[in-house]
Amino acid sequence: FPVDAVPHARDVVVDGTRGKVFASATGEDHLSVFDARTFKELPPVTLESGVDDGTFTPMSLVLDEKGGKLFTVSIGTPEAAVIDVASGKVEKVIDLGNSISASGVAFDAARNRLYVASQGTDNLL
Numbered sequence: 001f002p003v004d005a006v007p008h009a010r011d012v013v014v015d016g017t018r019g020k021v022f023a024s025a026t027g028e029d030h031l032s033v034f035d036a037r038t039f040k041e042l043p044p045v046t047l048e049s050g051v052d053d054g055t056f057t058p059m060s061l062v063l064d065e066k067g068g069k070l071f072t073v074s075i076g077t078p079e080a081a082v083i084d085v086a087s088g089k090v091e092k093v094i095d096l097g098n099s100i101s102a103s104g105v106a107f108d109a110a111r112n113r114l115y116v117a118s119q120g121t122d123n124l125l
Contacts, residue, residue: 001039006032013063013070015085022070022085024058031058031072033088043088050093051077059103067109073102073116080105080116096125 047056057076100120
């Protein structure tokens with residue numbers, strides 16, 4: 001990857017099925033996307049917040065490779081996003097209620113459940 005491809009990188013996941021690499025960068029409003037074979041930069045996934053004057057700032061990433069979904073949480077707004085990895089489009093932004101500073105995310109495909117750890121509210125959603 002180019003040296004400054006993802007400034008202040010936070011997390012990275014590889015979708016081996018579709019040959020894509022997704023990376024989050026602290027302070028950005030998008031995910032960087034690369035071709036896993038050539039490392040060529042692809043169009044980013046822009047994350048729009050549903051919160052007035054809010055900026056969706058992605059942190060951790062988790063991939064459901066079989067289901068073709070990528071999940072991320074925002075440290076700047078109480079939200080999580082569901083991304084279709086084939087198209088690179090955001091399918092849904094989920095309101096996380098009173099969550100503050102969401103940073104960790106996990107997905108249980110068997111139960112179709114998303115788990116979120118929030119730093120500011122010291123809780124697990």
